[in-house]
Amino acid sequence: MNERKIIVGLDLGSHRVSALVAEVEESGARRVLGLGTVPSEGIRKGVVVGFEPAVDSVRRAIEEAERACGLEIRSVYPCVTGDHFRAIRSEGVHATEGPGREIHEEDLEQVIRVARSLQLPSGYRILHTLPTDFILDSRKGIKDPVGMTGTRLQAEVLLLLGESSVLDNTEKVVERAGLSVEGMVFSPLATALAALQDAEREEGVIMMDIGAGTTEILVIREGAARHAEVLPLGSANITRDLSIGLNTSLEDAERLKLDHGMIHRDDATDEEMRVPIRQVGREEERFVTPKTLRSIIEPRVQELLEIAWERALSCSAARRPTSNVVLCGGGSLLPGLSDLASQLFERSVRLASPLQQQGLTAELQNPRYTPTVGLLQYGYRHLTQQRDGAGDKGRLGGNLKRWLRSVGRKGQK
Ligand SMILES: Nc1ncnc2c1ncn2[C@@H]1O[C@H](COP(=O)(O)OP(=O)(O)OP(=O)(O)O)[C@@H](O)[C@H]1O
Numbered sequence: 322m323n324e325r326k327i328i329v330g331l332d333l334g335s336h337r338v339s340a341l342v343a344e345v346e347e348s349g350a351r352r353v354l355g356l357g358t359v360p361s362e363g364i365r366k367g368v369v370v371g372f373e374p375a376v377d378s379v380r381r382a383i384e385e386a387e388r389a390c391g392l393e394i395r396s397v398y399p400c401v402t403g404d405h406f407r408a409i410r411s412e413g414v415h416a417t418e419g420p421g422r423e424i425h426e427e428d429l430e431q432v433i434r435v436a437r438s439l440q441l442p443s444g445y446r447i448l449h450t451l452p453t454d455f456i457l458d459s460r461k462g463i464k465d466p467v468g469m470t471g472t473r474l475q476a477e478v479l480l481l482l483g484e485s486s487v488l489d490n491t492e493k494v495v496e497r498a499g500l501s502v503e504g505m506v507f508s509p510l511a512t513a514l515a516a517l518q519d520a521e522r523e524e525g526v527i528m529m530d531i532g533a534g535t536t537e538i539l540v541i542r543e544g545a546a547r548h549a550e551v552l553p554l555g556s557a558n559i560t561r562d563l564s565i566g567l568n569t570s571l572e573d574a575e576r577l578k579l580d581h582g583m584i585h586r587d588d589a590t591d592e593e594m595r596v597p598i599r600q601v602g603r604e605e606e607r608f609v610t611p612k613t614l615r616s617i618i619e620p621r622v623q624e625l626l627e628i629a630w631e632r633a634l635s636c637s638a639a640r641r642p643t644s645n646v647v648l649c650g651g652g653s654l655l656p657g658l659s660d661l662a663s664q665l666f667e668r669s670v671r672l673a674s675p676l677q678q679q680g681l682t683a684e685l686q687n688p689r690y691t692p693t694v695g696l697l698q699y700g701y702r703h704l705t706q707q708r709d710g711a712g713d714k715g716r717l718g719g720n721l722k723r724w725l726r727s728v729g730r731k732g733q734k
């Protein structure tokens with residue numbers, strides 16, 4: 322029993338908290354064992370705003386997952402998000418000294434340490450260090466310099482910083498729920514692991530995860546993250562607008578959005594369909610047409626997509642016309658949203674579900690679960706890295722190459 326390698330991903334969303342349990346088999350394959358998912362309390366726009374309610378949500382999600390898989394969960398990989406995150410570029414230079422000037426793992430560690438040693442904005446800390454390029458004696462575009470020969474090694478990295486207090490509070494919530502934190506993961510990185518194909522990562526891709534309270538943007542090209550940003554806007558903004566516009570409760574507005582929300586025109590239903598709504602302070606039943614719903618939903622979605630697109634284009638890699646768009650997150654499920662995105666962005670747009678793996682039920686193959694499934698992938702890489710000899714002090718293991726290119730290094734506090 323002790324020999325079993327169990328990984329648990331914990332998605333602390335603004336809408337739902339989900340815990341997903343998988344077992345790593347001898348072959349290295351991951352087999353999903355069980356899911357626990359509950360409405361989230363105390364988490365708004367990805368950030369803990371109510372400590373005890375958030376702890377309670379985590380406990381309930383974990384208990385449900387434990388019941389589903391029949392195991393006791395002790396440690397998890399939680400994901401974190403929020404508009405406090407900053408992505409900044411940095412670089413480091415290191416002169417090699419070894420015999421024959423061959424680049425060793427230690428040189429790589431050193432050059433990355435230099436790239437990380439810049440003055441951070443006060444109150445922030447590095448959560449991830451993602452190398453984007455290595456330059457060896459002015460030769461650019463080197464993916465993995467270990468084993469090569471050269472005298473001057475330069476690393477360009479993207480540092481993902483989060484507000485220390487927000488990260489600490491997320492960690493405290495998980496610990497108060499009786500769990501230990503194996504490693505915190507910036508949510509879009511987990512999502513990218515589950516949603517993107519290798520070819521997309523190489524060719525260039527703009528990933529947008531539209532959640533309830535946040536929209537996360539991640540730009541990747543040549544296998545490396547180039548830009549990341551979290552907007553404090555999401556599908557809950559649509560619900561809120563419907564509730565105000567139709568004078569209904571948030572619960573009713575959410576139901577209207579899920580059952581009848583869409584942004585493509587359908588003349589037949591526009592003419593015939595009447596959707597019943599309950600208005601606050603009124604007894605008699607009233608009706609709205611799909612056209613009325615659309616007149617509230619569409620401008621909001623368009624605004625959200627335009628802001629996200631403008632932010633994505635702040636990164637030059639996103640401006641390349643070959644960079645296509647991958648959408649995920651529960652908000653991306655609104656019928657017509659991906660068509661509108663493709664019209665606005667003039668790029669091909671794909672709605673992504675988690676890539677297939679053993680035990681992935683139909684429920685989990687929903688774009689909502691991409692970060693949750695991605696956390697398992699992240700956990701697996703983390704576990705392999707530790708097994709290969711990289712300790713917690715930030716030493717890099719033998720599988721460095723794949724690790725760096727896919728998710729980067731776990732940041733040190
Ligand atoms: N079929 C659907 N059509 C329209 N909207 C949907 C659909 N399914 C889910 N949503 C919306 O997606 C949002 C939840 O998405 P998701 O589960 O990705 O959010 P989250 O991860 O909890 O939030 P965040 O990432 O912002 O912290 C809710 O606002 C919900 O109304």
Ligand SMILES: [Mg+2]
Nearest residue numbers: 334532650692
């Ligand atoms: Mg989310």
